[in-house]
Amino acid sequence: MQQQYQSCIDACNACADACDMCSTACLQEDDVKMMARCIALDMDCAQICRLAAAFMARGSEFAGALCQLCAQICQACGDECAKHQMQHCQDCAAACRRCAEECRRMGSTAAA
């Protein structure tokens, strides 16, 4: 049953990895202060994406609701990352936006 979720699970795992990489890279930037909100959102987004993957893989009755929230956090994180020119931020923004799209679809399907 959970196979229907596979592309969304993959997007969540990829987004979590990108966010975790981005937070560490941000901490090594010269102007860390400018990256503070990016780091905070990276933490939130990585954690909720890993949880969304777990809920989907388990076929949880709350997988759809969690994906809807995950989509919002991915969107916010992607928008913040997109403001910064560094490659890790641009990579993270792309992963976040792809994941937001997958989670939005999952959330609306599951709620139907």
Place this chain on the structure above:
Amino acid sequence: MQQQYQSCIDACNACADACDMCSTACLQEDDVKMMARCIALDMDCAQICRLAAAFMARGSEFAGALCQLCAQICQACGDECAKHQMQHCQDCAAACRRCAEECRRMGSTAAA
């Protein structure tokens, strides 16, 4: 700033612990099959409660939204646990309901 969240954080930690204890105790019951949905909801509830505690402790901008979802999952888990007479299920139901109430309050305050 995060101190305003303390009673909700405490309720989330207590609920997560109760759910994790309940899932293990359910797995040791003679009729495990009857406990299947209880175990599944215990897993979901324990994980989202630990994440909600983390978001609140970090003062995340998504703490309120996560608490709203956490309240729904606590409610469902508490309702399921309440159906079973075993002490671990009754203890878990009580922890879930207290946490649902705290998270509902947190969710509505944060959204205001």
Place this chain on the structure above:
Amino acid sequence: MQQQYQSCIDACNACADACDMCSTACLQEDDVKMMARCIALDMDCAQICRLAAAFMARGSEFAGALCQLCAQICQACGDECAKHQMQHCQDCAAACRRCAEECRRMGSTAAA
């Protein structure tokens, strides 16, 4: 820097997904009681694999040590799953063993 970890991160994400799927499938078996240890180890293994992926993606100074422990848990979970004929257990056993191998390598490299 974290790119060196990519194949181990991928194995951890795949193993976590397989364990989460397996725990749900086990809960739907006729003889759930026989699957109790499998379900318990699936929970442990899924959670530690997701954490190991996070630590590696962040390039944590404790990534190697966490991978060493993750390898042990994957090994135990894979050995337990391998005892059961169901496809979900066999798939999970394979994912666990691949992840155990990747984590063992990561753990020894990082400790060197």
Place this chain on the structure above:
Amino acid sequence: MQQQYQSCIDACNACADACDMCSTACLQEDDVKMMARCIALDMDCAQICRLAAAFMARGSEFAGALCQLCAQICQACGDECAKHQMQHCQDCAAACRRCAEECRRMGSTAAA
């Protein structure tokens, strides 16, 4: 059975909360760059403490091994936090050291 773990579970939850609060407070400091390692260790420590609490509450066969690793990470995080004068770092250092001690005891008992 898991009640024997209660004081260690409580220490893990308190340490996770303190680390999550500390990471956010560090991100708001003027000299964030100086806090980079503290933030990174706070993330590791918060996550492993929440996982250790989960493993103990479930009575996992790997609870002792996870607590041993958790003790090391708490120690490292506490030592780093102790270098900084801010109240959030001093509070976090105290929570980390208490948790390291509880986890060390748990790890050695469980391994016996």
